Amino acid sequence: MSETKTFNIQTFGCQMNERDSETIAGMLEEMGYLPTDDRDSANVAVINTCSVREHADERFFGTLGQLKKIHETRDDFVVCLCGCMMQQQPVIDRIKTKFPWVDLIFGTHNIEAFPRLLEKVTREKERQIEILPDGGAIVEGLPSHRLYRHKAFVNIMFGCNNFCTYCIVPYTRGRERSRRPQDILREIEMLACDGVCEVTLLGQNVNSYRSEDGTSFAQLLQEIAKVEGIERIRFMTSHPKDLSEELIEVYRDVDKVCGNIHLPVQSGSDRILKAMNRRYDAARYLSLIEKLRRARPGITISTDIIVGFPGETEEDFEDTLALCREVKYDSAFTFIYSVRQGTPAAGYKEQIPEEIKHRRFDRLVEVINACSLARNRQYIGRVECVMVDGADKNGGGMLGGRTDGFKQVHFPASGGEKAGDFVDVKITEAKTFSLLGERI
Numbered sequence: 001m002s003e004t005k006t007f008n009i010q011t012f013g014c015q016m017n018e019r020d021s022e023t024i025a026g027m028l029e030e031m032g033y034l035p036t037d038d039r040d041s042a043n044v045a046v047i048n049t050c051s052v053r054e055h056a057d058e059r060f061f062g063t064l065g066q067l068k069k070i071h072e073t074r075d076d077f078v079v080c081l082c083g084c085m086m087q088q089q090p091v092i093d094r095i096k097t098k099f100p101w102v103d104l105i106f107g108t109h110n111i112e113a114f115p116r117l118l119e120k121v122t123r124e125k126e127r128q129i130e131i132l133p134d135g136g137a138i139v140e141g142l143p144s145h146r147l148y149r150h151k152a153f154v155n156i157m158f159g160c161n162n163f164c165t166y167c168i169v170p171y172t173r174g175r176e177r178s179r180r181p182q183d184i185l186r187e188i189e190m191l192a193c194d195g196v197c198e199v200t201l202l203g204q205n206v207n208s209y210r211s212e213d214g215t216s217f218a219q220l221l222q223e224i225a226k227v228e229g230i231e232r233i234r235f236m237t238s239h240p241k242d243l244s245e246e247l248i249e250v251y252r253d254v255d256k257v258c259g260n261i262h263l264p265v266q267s268g269s270d271r272i273l274k275a276m277n278r279r280y281d282a283a284r285y286l287s288l289i290e291k292l293r294r295a296r297p298g299i300t301i302s303t304d305i306i307v308g309f310p311g312e313t314e315e316d317f318e319d320t321l322a323l324c325r326e327v328k329y330d331s332a333f334t335f336i337y338s339v340r341q342g343t344p345a346a347g348y349k350e351q352i353p354e355e356i357k358h359r360r361f362d363r364l365v366e367v368i369n370a371c372s373l374a375r376n377r378q379y380i381g382r383v384e385c386v387m388v389d390g391a392d393k394n395g396g397g398m399l400g401g402r403t404d405g406f407k408q409v410h411f412p413a414s415g416g417e418k419a420g421d422f423v424d425v426k427i428t429e430a431k432t433f434s435l436l437g438e439r440i
């Protein structure tokens with residue numbers, strides 16, 4: 001009897017990469033490999049990389065350094081690299097010269113090639129590098145090892161056409177391509193049959209979803225809401241410039257669409273928004289927030305913000321703080337501007353010194369955290385319907401789950417609850433990033 005081979009996948013970056021890793025895991029399982037949590041003893045180690053900020057690059061090359069040592073001592077250790085970093089020629093060049101022992105590299109546009117390439121590596125013991133410059137036709141029907149049984153990510157579109165001047169994603173993920181609604185619906189119906197009750201639709205800019213038959217994002221949501229068994233529909237990310245009246249009406253009319261939106265603002269200064277090529281101004285953004293709140297009272301709102309974009313003055317930064325105070329976000333991902341070679345902003349003069357960026361970042365986080373805590377305190381005493389995700393990592397008999405508005409809630413298990421159950425929880429305490437409560 002032959003020994004079972006194992007694999008381990010390390011995933012960096014966003015939900016797109018997490019979803020791709022589920023596909024890669026599915027392909028490996030079809031090839032007879034079993035998953036293991038121990039990367040260093042696995043037969044196949046896959047690193048799915050992210051390129052969005054410099055910090056991510058550094059972490060990646062650090063990880064590669066660790067893998068070199070294992071690769072030197074074991075013949076049956078195959079190292080595979082994929083994800084957004086692999087779509088950048090300078091990265092490939094660096095790997096070829098500094099890490100020539102890497103066995104297999106593929107990109108974001110040819111995940112389906114992975115089994116064939118791995119087969120070649122293991123059979124012919126020959127390094128395989130295959131990167132495509134842009135995405136071709138969408139490949140449907142790939143296998144998948146889903147991370148959860150009760151909730152799932154579903155790609156609805158790939159790529160991005162927006163070219164925000166700081167961002168590498170359009171270069172690593174290619175142009176926008178939307179999946180056909182019937183393919184998306186079939187996938188969701190199958191997920192529902194398997195017991196999934198929450199889907200999160202993924203795309204760099206879901207608002208610009210448009211299928212070849214003309215189906216809009218709002219129409220797609222309405223169709224998905226008809227799928228029996230699907231109780232909650234989430235999506236990310238929404239770009240303010242493409243957020244339609246039709247979508248706002250869906251928030252008003254379709255209960256299954258959760259009362260939560262992630263709407264990255266990036267900056268509160270019109271001058272900086274223009275330099276970022278975001279194609280909206282602060283007034284337009286604020287009017288969208290107002291319309292969303294009118295359409296769906298209690299909707300929770302989160303955002304992404306970059307501080308220290310080239311040329312950002314103290315006044316521009318104050319505009320960002322003022323916008324945050326006005327919106328009173330439920331939460332925000334805050335980033336220090338990171339130079340990405342190949343993007344327009346990398347060449348802008350007036351790069352902001354690190355020290356100033358860090359100081360602004362700290363001030364922003366303080367404002368955001370104060371808003372989050374104030375918002376969370378409003379929940380004390382309320383009863384929220386929570387979808388159970390499972391036991392808390394730090395144990396203590398506590399469970400974790402999410403409200404419709406995506407608030408994380410922790411509460412003591414009363415026995416018998418399982419992931420995917422919907423339970424009523426009375427909120428008793430508010431923290432900055434979560435709520436505490438008890439079942440009623």
Ligand code: SAH
Pocket residue numbers: 052053166167168169203204205237238239264266304305306335336337338339340
């Ligand atoms: N498509 C999504 C998310 C893209 S990446 C959107 O448009 O919102 C996620 C976040 O990373 C971005 O919203 C942005 O805030 C941040 N980001 C992207 N490039 C960056 C850079 N060069 N430096 C710092 N933050 C960056």
Ligand code: SF4
Pocket residue numbers: 160161162163164167168169170204205239
């Ligand atoms: Fe990047 Fe802008 Fe596209 Fe988002 S919309 S992925 S920030 S270019």
Ligand code: F3S
Pocket residue numbers: 012013014015016017049050051052083084168169172173
């Ligand atoms: Fe990173 Fe690529 Fe996502 S650059 S943020 S993994 S699309």
